Amino acid sequence: MQTPVEMAETGGRTVYVKTVAVTDLPKDVQASVPGRKQLYAVHDEAGEQLALVADRKMAFVLARQHDYAPVAVH
Known part of the structure; x- marks a missing residue:
């Protein structure tokens, strides 16, 4: 969950990063x-896939570079 400061900084723009099995693609x-x-x-937040990348760290960097606040989905 984002803090109020994080929400203000990102405008409430949250994205979710999740692991996907290649066999499911x-x-x-x-x-x-x-x-x-x-x-x-x-x-x-609506569930639309915005990106698919090979590296978890890259997913978070990519999200932040586009002014999103990434959150891991377990």
């Missing part, structure tokens, strides 16, 4: 990431 995406077992998806 479309075949064309699977083919583009050979050897990977998981990726990290960044979703907005």
Whole structure:
């Protein structure tokens, strides 16, 4: 959960970072990431996927670079 200060800084723009099994992705995406077992998806508050990246840290950096406040989904 964001603190009031974080909400003010980001305008309440929260995104969620979650692990995604490559086997759960479309075949064309699977083919583009050979050897990977998981990726990290960044979703907005409505559940729309905004990004899919190979590295968890990169998912958080990417979100912050676009003025979002990332939160991990367990």
